[in-house]
Amino acid sequence: MAWTPIPKPRAVREATNLVDYARTRAGFSWTAERAALSGLPGGGLNIAYEAVDRHVSEHGDRVALRWVDRHDVAHDYTYAELAERANRFAGLLRRLGVAPGERVFTLLGRVPELYVAVLGALKAGCVVSPLFSAFGPEPVRQRLRIGEASVLVTAPQLYRRKVAAIRDSVPALRHVLVTGDEDGPGTLALAPALAAEAPSFDIEPTAPEDPALLHFTSGTTGTPKGAVHVHEAVLAHYVTAKYALDLHPGDVFWCTADPGWVTGMSYGVIAPLTHGLTLVSDEGDFDARRWYSVLAAQRVSVWYTAPTALRMLMRQGADLARQYDLSALRFVASVGEPLNPEAVVWGQDALGLPVHDNWWQTETGAIMISNFAGEEVRPGSMGLPLPGIDACVVLRGEDGRALVRHGEVTPLTDPGAEGELALRRGWPSMFRGYWRDPARYAKSFAGEWYLTGDIARRDADGYYWFVGRADDVIKSAGHLVGPFEVESALMAHPAVAEAGVIGKPDPVAGELVKAFVTLHEGYPPGEALELELLAFGRKALGAVAPKEIEFRQSLPHTRSGKVLRRLLKARELGLPEGDVSTLEGAS
Ligand code: AMP
Numbered sequence: 258m259a260w261t262p263i264p265k266p267r268a269v270r271e272a273t274n275l276v277d278y279a280r281t282r283a284g285f286s287w288t289a290e291r292a293a294l295s296g297l298p299g300g301g302l303n304i305a306y307e308a309v310d311r312h313v314s315e316h317g318d319r320v321a322l323r324w325v326d327r328h329d330v331a332h333d334y335t336y337a338e339l340a341e342r343a344n345r346f347a348g349l350l351r352r353l354g355v356a357p358g359e360r361v362f363t364l365l366g367r368v369p370e371l372y373v374a375v376l377g378a379l380k381a382g383c384v385v386s387p388l389f390s391a392f393g394p395e396p397v398r399q400r401l402r403i404g405e406a407s408v409l410v411t412a413p414q415l416y417r418r419k420v421a422a423i424r425d426s427v428p429a430l431r432h433v434l435v436t437g438d439e440d441g442p443g444t445l446a447l448a449p450a451l452a453a454e455a456p457s458f459d460i461e462p463t464a465p466e467d468p469a470l471l472h473f474t475s476g477t478t479g480t481p482k483g484a485v486h487v488h489e490a491v492l493a494h495y496v497t498a499k500y501a502l503d504l505h506p507g508d509v510f511w512c513t514a515d516p517g518w519v520t521g522m523s524y525g526v527i528a529p530l531t532h533g534l535t536l537v538s539d540e541g542d543f544d545a546r547r548w549y550s551v552l553a554a555q556r557v558s559v560w561y562t563a564p565t566a567l568r569m570l571m572r573q574g575a576d577l578a579r580q581y582d583l584s585a586l587r588f589v590a591s592v593g594e595p596l597n598p599e600a601v602v603w604g605q606d607a608l609g610l611p612v613h614d615n616w617w618q619t620e621t622g623a624i625m626i627s628n629f630a631g632e633e634v635r636p637g638s639m640g641l642p643l644p645g646i647d648a649c650v651v652l653r654g655e656d657g658r659a660l661v662r663h664g665e666v667t668p669l670t671d672p673g674a675e676g677e678l679a680l681r682r683g684w685p686s687m688f689r690g691y692w693r694d695p696a697r698y699a700k701s702f703a704g705e706w707y708l709t710g711d712i713a714r715r716d717a718d719g720y721y722w723f724v725g726r727a728d729d730v731i732k733s734a735g736h737l738v739g740p741f742e743v744e745s746a747l748m749a750h751p752a753v754a755e756a757g758v759i760g761k762p763d764p765v766a767g768e769l770v771k772a773f774v775t776l777h778e779g780y781p782p783g784e785a786l787e788l789e790l791l792a793f794g795r796k797a798l799g800a801v802a803p804k805e806i807e808f809r810q811s812l813p814h815t816r817s818g819k820v821l822r823r824l825l826k827a828r829e830l831g832l833p834e835g836d837v838s839t840l841e842g843a844s
Contacts, residue, residue, distance in 0.1 A: 260598040260601075260602070260635070260636035260637055261636075262633040262634065262635050262636075263601070263602075263605065263611045263633060263634040263635075263636065264633045265630070265631055265632065265633060265634075269630070269631065270631040270632075271631075273503050273629070273630040273631035274499045274500055274503050274504075274505070274630075275500045275503070275629050275630070275631050275632075275644070276631055278629060278631070278632055278641065278644075281500075281644045282642075282644045285644035285645045286645075287492060287496075287645055287684070287685060290492060290495075290496050290645075291492055293495060293496075294307050294491065294492060294495065294531075295307060295311040297460060297462055297463075299462055300462060301462040301463050301464055301465075302463065302464065302465040302488045302489060302491070303379060303380065303382075303460050303461070303462075303463045303488055304379050304469050304470075304488050304490070304491040304494075304527055305343060305375075305376040305377070305379035305380045305460070306380070306460055307491045307495070307531050308376065308491070308526070308527050308530035308531050309321065309336055309339050309340045309343060309376055309530055310340050310460070312336045312530075312533045313336050313337050313340050316336055316533055317335060317336050317337035317340075318335050318336075318337060319335060319336055319533065319535070320333045320334070320335055320535045321334055321335060321336045321338075321339045321530060321535065321536065322334040322339060322369065322372055322535075322536055322538060323509075323535055323536070323537050323538070323555060324367070324368075324369050324538045324540065325537065325538065325539045325540060325541070325551060325555070326540050327540050327541050329541075329547075329550070329554075331554075331555065332369070334369065334372075336533070339372065339373070339376065339530075340376075341456045341457075342369075342373040342377070342451065343372075343373055343376035343377040343380055343458075344377070344380065344454075344455070344456055344457055344458035345373075345377070345451040345452075345454035345455070345456060345458075346373050346374055346376070346377025346378065346380075346381075346451060346454075347377040347378070347380040347381040347458045347460070347461075348454035348455050348458050349377075349434075349450050349451060349454050350377065350378060350381040350383060350408065351381055351458075352454070353408075353431075353432055355381065355383060355407055355408055355431075355432070356382075357381065357382025357383060357461050357463070357467075358382065358383070358384060358467075358468065359383050359384070359407040359408070360383065360384045360385075360386050360404050360405060360406050360407055360408070360471060361374065361378035361381075361383045361384070361385055361386070361406075361407065361408040361409075361410065362385075362386045362387070362388055362400070362401060362404065362406045362408065362409045362410070363375065363385070363386070363387045363388065363409075363410045363411070363516070363517075364388045364390055364392075364397060364409060364410070364411040364412075364415050364419065364420070364517075365390055365410060365411060365412060365415070365436070365516070366390050366412070366516075366540060367515075367516060367538045367539060367540050368412070368436060368540060370410065370436045370447060371410075371516050371526075372526060372538075373451075374410040374434075375387070375516075375522070375526055376526075378408075379463075379469055379488075380458055380460045380461065381458075381461055382461030382463050382467070383407075383408075384468045384469060384470065384471050384485075385469065385470050385471070385522075386400070386404050386406070386470070386471040386472070386473070386483070387472070387516055387517045387518070387521070387522055388400055388401075388473075388517050389515055389517030389518060389736070389799075389800070390415060390515070390517055391515075391517075391799050391800035392419070392517070392798070392799045392800065392801065393419065393795070393796060393797050393798045393799030393800075393801075393802070394418075394419045394420070394422060394423050394796075394797065394799075395423075395742075395746050395797040395798055396481070396742065396798060396799065396801065397419050397420060397423065398423040398426055398427065399480060399481055399742070400473045400481055400483075401423075401427045401430060402426065402427050402429075403473075403480060403481065403483055403692065403693075404471055404473070404483050404692060405429040406427060406429060406430050407429060407430065407431050407432070408430070408431065408432045408433075408434065409430060409432070409433045409434070410433075410434045410435075410436075410447070411433065411434075411435060411436075412435060412436045412437075413435045413436070413437060413439070413441055413444070416433060416435055416441065416444055417441075419799075420433065421442075421443070424443065432445060433445070434446075434447050434450070435447060436448075463488050464488070465487065465488050465489035466487050466488075466489060466689070467487060467488055468485050468486070468487055468689070469486055469487055469488045469490065470485070470486040470490065470522065470622075471483045471484070471485055471486075471692055472484045472486065472518075472519045472522070472619045473619075474519075474618070474619035474620070474737055475730055475737050475738060475739025475741075475742060476697075476710075476728065476730065476739060476741075477728040477729040477730060477739070477740065477741065478741050478819075479741060480741075480742070481739060481742065482691045482692070482694065482697060483691060483692030483693075483694075484519075484619050484620050484622075484688040484690075484691060484692075485688055485689050485690045485691070485692055486622045486686060486688055486689065487689055489685045489686075490523075490622045490623065490685055490686035491527060491531060491685075492685040492686075493622060493623035493684055493685040493686035494523050494524070494527045494528040494531055494622075494623055494686065495528065495531040495532070496623075496643075496644075496645065497528070497623040497624040497627075497643055498524065498528035498529065498531070498532060499532070500627070500629065500643055500644060501590070501613075501615050501624040501627035501629065501643060502524070502528070502559055502561060502588065502590055502624075503559065503587075503588050503629070503630035503631075504528070504529065504532045504534060504559060505532075505534075506532070506533065506534060507534065507558075508529075508532070508534045508535075508558045508559050508587075509534070509535045509536075509537060509555055509556055509557050509558050509559075509585070510529040510534055510535070510536050510537065510557070510558070510559045510560075510561070511536070511537040511538075511539070511551065511552070511555070511557045511559075511560050511561070512524045512525040512529070512536070512561040512562075513539070513543075513548075513560075513561070513562045513563065513566060514561070514562075514563065514592075514593070514735075518619075518735075518736070519618075519619045519622070520561075520563075520592060520593060523622060523623055523686075524561055524624075525538070528623075537551065537555045537557060539551050543566060543569065545569065545570050545573040545577060546577070548566075548570070549577065549578060549580070549581040549583070550581065552581065552583055552585075552586060553581040553582045553583060553585075556585035557585060557586060558585050558586060558587045558588070559586075559587060559588045559589075559590075560586060560588070560589045560590070561590045561591070561592070562589070562590075562591055563591055563592060563593045563594065563735045564591055564593065564594045564595065564596045564597070564600060564735070564767065565594065565734045565735050565765060565766050565767060566735075567591060567596070567600045567603070567604070567612060568597075568600060568764070568765045569765060570607075571599070571600060571603050571607075572765070575603065575606050575607035578607035578608055579607065583608055583609070586608060586609070586610060587610075588610065588613070588630050589604055589608060589610050589611070589612050589613065590612070590613040590614070590615055590627075590628075591612050591613070591614050591615070592614070592615050592616065592617065592624070593732070593735035594732045594735050594767045595723050595767065596612060596614040596637075597637070598636030598637035599636075600612055601614065601634060601636035601637070602636055611634045611636075612634075613627065613628040613629070613630065613634060613640070614627075614628055614638065614639050614640060615627035615628065615639065615640055616639035616640070616711075616721065616723065618709060618710075618711075619688075619737070620687070620688045620701070620707070620709075621680065621684075621686065621687065621688075621707075621709075622685075622686025622687065622688060623684075623685075623686040624643060625642060625643060625646050625648065625680060625684075626639045626640050626641065626642050626643070626646070626648060626721050627639070627640040627641065627643060628640035628641075629641065635716075635720050637722065638716070638720040638721065638722050639713070639720075639721045639722065639723055640720060640721065641719055641720060641721070642719075642721070645684060646680060646681075646684055647680065647681035648678065648679070648680050648681075648715075648721065649668040649669070649676075649678075649679050649681075649706070649715075650668070650669050650674060650675065650676035650677065650678055650679070650713055650714060650715055651666040651667055651668050651669060651676045651677050651679045651703075651706065651708070652666065652667040652668075652669055652676055653675075653676055653677050653712070653727065657712075657727045657728070658677060658708070658710070658727050658728070659676070659677040659679065659703060659706075659708045659727075661703040664703060664704055665703060665704045666679060666703045666704065666706055666708070672715065672716050672717035673714050673715075673716060673717075674714060674715075675712055675713070675714045675724055676712070676713070676714075677708055677709065677710070677711070677712060677713075677727050678709045678711045678712070678713040678721070679703075679706040679707060679708050679709065680706065680707045680709065681705050681706060681707075682702060682705055682706065682707050687707065710726060710727050710728050710730070711723065711724075711725075711726060711727065712724040712725050712726065712727050729759070729822045729823065731758070731759070731760035731768050731770055732760065732767050732768055733760065733763075733766050733767065733768050733769055733770050733801070734766040734767065735767070736800065736801060738760075738770055738801045740757075740758035740759065740822060741758075742798075742801075743756070743758040743770060743772065743794070743798065743801065743802070743803060744756040744757065744758050744772070744820070746794060746797045746798050746802075747772055747774060747790065747793070747794055747803070749797070750789075750790060750793050751777070751780075752776050752777060752780035752786060752789075752790070753774055753775075753776065753777070753790070754774075754775045754776055754777045755774070755775045755812055755820065756772050756773065756774050756775075756820075757772070757773045757774075757812045757813075757820040757821075757822050757825050758770060758771065758772045758773075758803065758822065759771055759773075759822050759825050759826040759829065760826070761805065761826075761829055762830070769804045769805060770801065770802065770803045770804055770805075771803060771804065771805040771806075771807070771829070772790075772794070772803040772805070772806050772807070773806075773807050773808075773809050773812060773825050774790065774806055774807070774808055774809065775808070775809055775810065775811060775812055776808060782808035786808075787806050787808070790806050791803065791804075791806055794806075812825070813825065
């Protein structure tokens with residue numbers, strides 16, 4: 258079914274930051290946009306300074322963070338307060354002997370300490386690496402090890418449940434700072450430690466190309482990859498929030514993404530603060546009534562959320578939405594997984610606004626393709642490339658990935674042609690490496706182009722449409738799950754001989770993680786073992802564990818012996834197996 262584009266009235270168009278897409282694109286220069294940033298007073302560039310400190314002299318008493326706790330009580334932190342708390346955190350790091358460039362990890366839900374730790378660590382010149390607090394101990398251990406964490410900031414109960422038992426296997430980890438007042442075994446309590454620090458701090462004079470953020474993501478094979486972003490990324494955070502999220506002074510902005518993933522960091526912390534506005538943070542978990550209450554009570558004007566959440570709201574019906582006063586809401590955007598056209602149109606019906614899909618990924622650091630506030634929305638499309646971003650689709654080879662010949666790819670110019678989505682390298686928030694893995698980084702590029710691993714098509718008007726992934730990674734409830742990580746965790750169980758993990762389509766979560774398993778001799782398949790393996794997976798992996806397990810006598814393999822996940826998937830979906838069985842797994 259073709260969906261009718263949703264036009265924008267002229268008055269709406271003219272009130273946006275991107276009144277004329279074509280003209281802004283043609284005249285765009287990152288250098289010119291850089292004038293919107295301040296730079297450090299003594300020279301250099303620091304994300305935390307751009308986000309917080311530069312606003313303090315003029316707007317120190319403006320609310321930077323409105324934190325809604327689990328009991329629905331809102332707590333305000335002004336720009337001046339946030340700057341001071343971050344200073345104390347930075348001072349603490351310095352006093353503990355944590356040097357610039359060292360990695361400070363967070364394993365926290367949406368609590369004020371998260372914002373303080375992230376901004377403070379950036380001020381100290383450290384590299385911030387956020388972890389998803391619903392991870393189990395195994396993904397936490399892997400990432401702390403790979404990123405050579407020096408410091409972890411977490412909550413006492415998360416420490417006990419997820420870190421204490423694995424701490425010995427992370428030898429680089431020198432300090433664990435926990436929220437609250439009480440030191441525990443091997444941990445230092447943040448509240449008294451911060452109170453003892455000075456309220457001011459000389460920000461480390463970081464250079465634009467100094468590493469600032471380390472975001473873990475997954476590929477088809479191997480361990481998680483740490484995408485490195487530099488302080489210069491803040492320019493892209495600022496500019497993309499201006500154009501794709503249409504942030505204006507005075508907006509109240511709510512990004513629902515978990516701060517353990519890249520969206521929760523780039524747009525849940527940094528971008529809105531660079532615009533000097535109020536960001537809302539809700540400690541509570543998803544609940545339709547709760548979310549509508551937050552939108553209404555906090556007078557949220559710009560809302561950035563995700564398809565799974567929207568589909569869960571849709572299930573409760575548009576009438577529920579209409580019971581709340583959402584009159585402050587001006588713009589709604591979504592990211593992270595395909596946004597079905599029904600959800601775009603449902604927004605119009607239930608919220609009075611269409612949902613604007615946009616596209617980006619961990620490696621790109623910021624939004625690359627977007628439906629804009631001033632342009633018509635094409636339901637089902639990811640939108641148009643941001644000003645400053647050149648995208649194309651390129652010809653794919655037999656393995657499903659871009660065909661690279663003599664270091665070059667072949668852009669496809671015919672409207673509707675499907676290919677791998679590629680972006681011309683050089684935008685400020687482009688990742689600068691995979692942590693300690695230059696070979697993997699080099700493989701992500703061909704000539705001028707960064708290869709995204711997504712398959713897309715572009716229509717005659719330049720709108721991009723998501724087709725699928727060119728590799729085996731899974732998107733479940735917006736979380737990118739590496740099948741290899743799940744397979745490895747299952748294979749640690751004595752019964753499991755081999756595992757193949759796929760994403761099984763699900764109407765709400767997009768995909769569910771499903772594992773096919775073969776067993777060692779002496780372990781009979783059956784419900785008891787199935788439940789045991791599900792529990793085993795959950796204990797190790799947490800929220801990214803498989804939700805379904807199916808026993809098999811054998812698994813299909815590529816010629817080189819890798820499990821052929823795509824064949825498992827084709828069979829699961831009842832699709833023709835075609836050439837899949839002869840393909841090498843793309844990695
Ligand atoms: P992550 O690196 O975890 O942010 O995941 C990025 C991946 O999520 C992309 O490479 C896409 O496969 C998927 N994704 C993100 N945004 C969209 C979107 N708007 N439509 C379809 N897929 C998306």
